[in-house]
Amino acid sequence: MDHVHAPPVPAPTFTVRNLTIAYSGNPAIKNVSLDLYPRSVTAFIGPSGCGKSTFLRALNRMNDLIPGVTTQGRILLEGEDIYAPGVDVVNLRKRVGMVFQRPNPFPMSIFDNVAYGPRIHGVTDRDRLSAIVERSLTAAALWDEVKDRLHKSALDLSGGQQQRLCIARLLAVDSEVLLMDEPASALDPISTGKIEDLIDELKNRYTILIVTHNMQQAGRVSDRTAFFLSGELIEYGLTAEVFESPRDRRTEDYITGRFG
Amino acid sequence: MIIGLFVAARGLPLFLSFGAWRFIASSQWEPAQGLFGVFPMIAGSLLVTAGALLLAVPLGVGMAAFLAELAPAPLARALRPAVDLLAGIPSVVYGFVGLAVLVPWIRSAFGGPGFSVLAGALLLGVMVLPTIVAVAEDAIRAVPRTYREGSLALGATPWQTLTRVVLPAARPGIVAAVVLGMGRAIGETMAVLMVTGNVTALPDSLLAPARTLTANIALEMSYASGRHQEALFATGIVLFLVIMALNAAAALARRKEERA
Ligand SMILES: Nc1ncnc2c1ncn2[C@@H]1O[C@H](COP(=O)(O)OP(=O)(O)OP(=O)(O)O)[C@@H](O)[C@H]1O
Ligand SMILES: [Mg+2]
Secondary structure (H helix, E strand, O other): OOOOOOOOOOOOOEEEEEEEEEEOOEEEEEEEEEEEOOOOEEEEEOOOOOOHHHHHHHHOOHHHHOOOEEEEEEEEEOOEEOOOOOOOHHHHHHHEEEEOOOOOOOOOEHHHHHHHHHHHOOOOOHHHHHHHHHHHHHHOOOHHHHOOOOOOEHHHOOHHHHHHHHHHHHHOOOOOEEEEEOOOOOOOHHHHHHHHHHHHHHOOOOEEEEEOOOHHHHHHHOOEEEEEEOOEEEEEEEHHHHHHOOOOHHHHHHHOOOOO | OHHHHHHHHHHHHHHHHHOHHHHHHOOOEEHHHOEEOOHHHHHHHHHHHHHHHHHHHHHHHHHHHHHHHHOOHHHHHHHHHHHHHHHHOOHHHHHHHHHHHHHHHHHHHHOOOOOOHHHHHHHHHHHHHHHHHHHHHHHHHOOOHHHHHHHHHOOOOHHHHHHHHHHHHOHHHHHHHHHHHHHHHHHOOHHHHHHOEOOOOOOOOOOOOEOOHHHHHHHHOOOOOHHHHHHHHHHHHHHHHHHHHHHHHHHHHHHHHHHO
8 A cells, every 4th residue: 555645745936934014114014924835726814904915915016116115024936036136027027917906997998908918918919819808808707798898998897897807807918826805805696606716727827815805715715824913924724724723713713703 | 258359349340341261361461551361370370389289299298207107206306396497487588598599590400590480389399398297297197006006017017007008098188288288389479479580471391480370469469550450350369269279179189089
């Protein structure tokens, strides 16, 4: 009989060490260290204001755009420090794509929104663009609803449709990491289910981080779960373990809804 | 309004006695011989204004984009008052500088008398620049930050973000800036009068002298009487009509854009 080995742990995509992020001196992330693994889904949970979005936005350096933000510690993407001087931030953001907490479609047509990423990265062929747009919208469970109005303004879509459009817009770019900040917060159960299926499928190719306030969702889609509280990482581990036998009392209280 | 009625009442008799079409379309302005053709002045006004906008719109929008998006904050803070200062200089001072510097420069660089459509256009271009920069910069700053974030997060460069998302989103405001600049340009009298040469013949090149509608009134009002004076009031009516036509065209362009 062969020995049963634990599956080998792959090299992490992101290695985060002693990360502290402050807005004009007020810390929002305090000394957080964790590893994020390829081809898997990591859920970030925690009460509102605990720093989940701030953490996510550090991974593609979107916090750089906010005046007064200071970032300390180290974030390595496949071993390279993404905050080192001389890093190509444009390329970093291409590799590490993001769906924002608030849907932010551009004031242009649905088609142009999804085609935006491929176009800036050099795709000009009309047929190829159309194919990418259809594939991305289909994956984001939006194609059927918009296929007859691709050239209408994206701003006329409902909130939930805009959310899926932003997912489609991200999928149209060949990223390696997907940062999804509450991607299903405005969706009905059916669309939510489709997005969860999509995430399940995408994790074969991507490193996925998802912020969610929905515990069932975290349980369903994620392989690992990180629980944040007031900017600190309280617990991080395999989702099954975090949910079934949390090591910290506060994690248990939060998951079971007995929190605060 | 009352001014408008007054001007109309004083100018209309000439339309009747001389012929409105003949007044607008004929090219001889010989008050002593009873010939009142303002076509050269209409052409002069339109040429000088168009030339000014051709210079000021790209430059002004470029400066506005630079100030709003690219310039580091301290530089923008230093440049903005300099631009504002340009707006505060009285037009006669512009005219004087144009007379002393611009006209001789054009004469030696391109030949001709120096007093020319080109001199008027260049000078007016500089004069309307602050208006266009200020209004366009406000429009660019009013573009929501989330559009920029969405674009940058997809791996777009700042330049791509500016040209493909921010400027199109700011376009209605930029059109307003152009319309304001146009209004200022076509109504401007003093500076233009000092550098364009004021010849009543139809200009046949950019280097030829020209007379604008406003200059026509300003130059002859002090001594005109009788039919000649009526003809100057009639020139005022034409000026109103030209401005109204341009505004209508601008409004039409804007409405078309909103529908697109
Ligand atoms: N742009 C900002 N300027 C100043 N403070 C900010 C800014 N963005 C976030 N913060 C603060 O940082 C802390 C963490 O915010 P963050 O948005 O990361 O929380 P979150 O966990 O994503 O919350 P939610 O679940 O409500 O989205 C909060 O106290 C918040 O007020
Ligand atoms: Mg958040």
